Amino acid sequence: MLVLMTADSTYDSESTAPATRKELLGRIAHGDQAAFGELYDEIAPRVLGLVKRLLVDHAQSEEVTQEIFLEIWQSATRFEPTRGGASTWIMTMAHRRAVDRIRASQAGRDRDQKIGIRDLAVEYDHVSETVEVRIEHERVKKAMSRLTELQREAVSLAYYGGFSHSEVAERLDIPLGTVKTRLRDGMIRLRDELGVAS
Structure with a gap:
């Protein structure tokens, strides 16, 4: 009887052992x-810590x-x-996402600076500016037409x-998570269509 209890207790301790991250991903x-x-x-504080070190x-x-x-949930397979x-897989993904955000922010700052410099210039070619804006508008319009109706x-x-x-979630009467997914997928598609480097 004592031997059976020991076997049972060993079995119980194995069955209640915490799952590894690899098992959880599976x-x-x-x-x-x-x-x-x-x-x-288990891992969110560590992920947030890494991201915060990069983004501040x-x-x-x-x-x-x-x-x-969200990416872990969608791409665990x-x-x-x-x-x-x-x-390592999770932290690599976290690092990549944080760096992508830094690059996107830098690209936004560069664009704003370019526009600011252009606007400060005393003399500039109005025709060139109008053509440049019109061409960019057409590129974006064409890229937007390639999104799904929901993403657009x-x-x-x-x-x-x-x-x-x-506010978008409220106007469309859908969950906030769905809005974020549509926006993320739409922006990825736009980036690909416009040929913007990630």
Whole structure:
């Protein structure tokens, strides 16, 4: 009887052992929300820490961290344990996302600076400027036409209408997460269509 209890207790301790991150990713790949919650609780502080070291801004860091976990949920099937550990895969994804955000911010600053310099110039060619703006407008219009109707609607409201993500969700009567997904997918498609380097 004592031997059976020992065997049972060994079995119990093995069955209650915490899952590894690799196992959690495997379960997430099959749509296991509980495994996703477990992984999030375990590694989110570390992911946020890395992102915050790169971005500094706390609000942006939280936003990027949410995007990272959305990507983990959506792409867990692409995790290949033979190519590296789960933590490495996640932290590489986090680093890439943070660097993408830095590049996007820098590109925005560069564009604003270029426009500012152009606007400060005493003399400039109005015809060239008009043509340049018209060509850029046509490129964006053509790229927008290649989005799905749902993506185009969300992007138009957020970027042309000036509505916040929450306001877009309210206007379209859809969840905030759906708005963010449509905007993210739409912006990726626009970037690809316009040939903007990521």
